Amino acid sequence: MQSHSYFRGDLLTSRILFAVIFLVCTALLAVAFYMEHVMGLEPCPLCWLQRFAFMAAGLVSLLAWLHGPGTIATRIYGFFLALAAGTGLGLASRQLWLQSLPADQVPACGPSVDYMLEVLPWSEVLATAVRGTGDCAAVVWRFLGLSIPGWSALFFVCVVLVGLYLCLRPAPKRPW
Template structure:
């Protein structure tokens, strides 16, 4: 859905959106590896832990973006450079640090469905993936 929104709808992802994508990709990779491996016993718990870790990271980043979106306009941080530009000119660790802080771009709500913004839906699905029921 994120790639559809970016390439078809023309929505430019902010730094926190990129990090949420990585959380989903990590959860997808862990799930795919668990499917291929077919673990039993303690292996199920290991894959479950890794799934909670990756989906939980996505949930945390979505929570940060939701917090930024809830700020009054005068408290929103300034807009920063695009992720592509930062990757070209900054070291990787500094790009990650800047992305985790969020920018004014991250506070802008550009799309809603059933009253939830993009990070709201990310939080819902990340919470479903990180549920302890999977253990």
């Protein structure tokens, strides 16, 4: 009986971590939509892709939270969480790099994501979004010295670390 409660407590900790990550991703997406619809900040292609990465991390976390997985499934969910957040970190890093370029090296601004989705095939929209445009290099908002992709990168690092922890932590010791 005691061993069962030990495992349950360990699994509950994983569920709490997944719940927290889900809530953080939901809050970050709410802030992104607030910035877009209330503050009037138009998201660039890389911003859209980072939103999808937060959505993917949030979805993985929601599924894991609802599932209440055992040790092996927790590792699998942790891997996919780290993968989604790692992808987002790569995208945020790309945007930070574009923002660090001198003005004469910034790529040309492109059409809006909505327009590209109407006229271009998915593969070309994705390739253009990942490359980034001049819109992605513009720093339109800062908080405590960090731009939007800087804050995204910070949160993605935290989520990657949690995902790796869940994926790689040692299995709980059985007391027998």
